[in-house]
Amino acid sequence: MSGKITEKIPYGFVKHEKYDVVVMDSEKMESVKLMFSLCLDGMSLGQIKNVIESQGIEYPAKYKKDKIVGWSLAEIRKILSDPIYGDERYSVIAKEELEIAKRMLTLNTRVIGKRMEVSALVGIAVCKECGSFLVEKSVSTRGRTYLYYICGKNKKGKGCSMHKIAVQELDEKVLEEMRKEIGDREVFRCKGLTREIAIGYLKYVSIDSAGNIKVIWNT
Ligand SMILES: [Zn+2]
Known part of the structure; x- marks a missing residue:
């Protein structure tokens, strides 16, 4: 334009x-x-x-x-x-x-309850098997709520498998990979993977059902 x-x-x-x-x-x-x-x-x-x-x-x-x-x-x-x-x-x-x-x-995401934002990798993490984005799923047991990423296609009941992985586990794995590959201070100093950092550095993160990840960086 x-x-x-x-x-x-x-x-x-x-x-x-x-x-x-x-x-x-x-x-x-x-x-x-x-x-x-x-x-x-x-x-x-x-x-x-x-x-x-x-x-x-x-x-x-x-x-x-x-x-x-x-x-x-x-x-x-x-x-x-x-x-x-x-x-x-x-x-x-x-x-x-x-x-x-x-x-x-x-x-079609929606921030639930008092949380201010969705987990860091929503819209970035992709199911390796079917190519859908992973979405959040919260599970409550004994008064505690646990957050997972699961395959978006599976969540809609349209097949694939769950690919369930704890948000914290995947976020930590990805952050570890970022620290190996990217020398930026921001990446080293943060206490956990934030949404801002994820959006800034990561184009896609593909995850297989065993939890192995492959990162595609923003260039
Ligand atoms: Zn899938």
Whole structure:
């Protein structure tokens, strides 16, 4: 996109006062960044809608002039799927983040309870057998809740096998691999694998049913 106006302007951009180009509306772009960060944390579209509405984030009003209708899930999805926000010229979000956001939309994740975000490898860890992304499953026994990654296809009841692995176990394995391969301080200093670090460094992590991993790095 050259910046010239050819079609409907994406949320967060406005038409320049004088020239036939679009420029960023920094306040709205902050809202876009928030939406992406909530999506990357694993919130569902409905949860994202609740947050942005509770913060009074301005609705793209010009599309529905007369009545206040609030955000629709389709509009939020449209923003989160628009490659323009990963365009280096605008540096709204990193390309890797855009890629994971796209995956999160297909995974229908939802942050449950008081947790602030999904486990580090959701949208990154892939079942080696069927190629589906692993998703979270929580299991409660004797008042304690344990978190696992399992094959997304299996969770939907569509076959494959469970590939169940404890979140902590897989996260530690991956972090260990990162420490071998990547010399960055951030990777050495963190106490555990965070979502931010995972998204920053890892393109995919493939896991077989025996728990062996293969990492594909972001380049
Ligand atoms: Zn599978």
